[in-house]
Amino acid sequence: MQLYVELWNAKQPWLDLSPEERQTYFDMVGEEIGKLTDAGIDLVGFAINGENTSNRSNHRYLAVWKMPTTDHVKMLEDSVSQAGWYKYFDQVNAGGELIPPPAALDDMINMK
Numbered sequence: 001m002q003l004y005v006e007l008w009n010a011k012q013p014w015l016d017l018s019p020e021e022r023q024t025y026f027d028m029v030g031e032e033i034g035k036l037t038d039a040g041i042d043l044v045g046f047a048i049n050g051e052n053t054s055n056r057s058n059h060r061y062l063a064v065w066k067m068p069t070t071d072h073v074k075m076l077e078d079s080v081s082q083a084g085w086y087k088y089f090d091q092v093n094a095g096g097e098l099i100p101p102p103a104a105l106d107d108m109i110n111m112k
Helices: 019-038 070-082 101-110
Strands: 002-010 042-048 061-067 089-097
Touching (some): 061 070
Antiparallel strands (some): 002 089, 042 061
16 A cells, blocks of 8 residues: 655746636546546545644645555556646655554664
8 A cells, every 4th residue: 555645835827827727727637536536546635734733844735645556656646747737836745655653663763
C-alpha cells in the first residue's frame, strides 16, 4: 500500500482566472479524480493547512491519498500533470510504502 501527500499553493495564473474559469477547471479535475478512485486510488481527504499547526509548512492546501501500488502512484502523477495542474499550482509531494511505526523507527535508528 502506498501513501501519497500533496502540498500546494496557488500561482499567479490561477489568481488571474475568473471564478467561473476556476469552476470549469475543477469540473474537469473532478472527473479525473473519479477515474482515479474507480481505479482503486483512495482520496483520504483535502485540507486547508491550519494556521496553528506546529512546525507548519508554508503550503496552504494538502491532499492525502492511499493506493495499492507504485503503478497507481504513477497514474495519479500522470493525471495531475496532464490536467495542467502545475501551471496553476506550486506543489511538492511526499510518498512511499505505508509501513508500521516500528519499521519507520528502526529505519531512523539504523540510518547511516
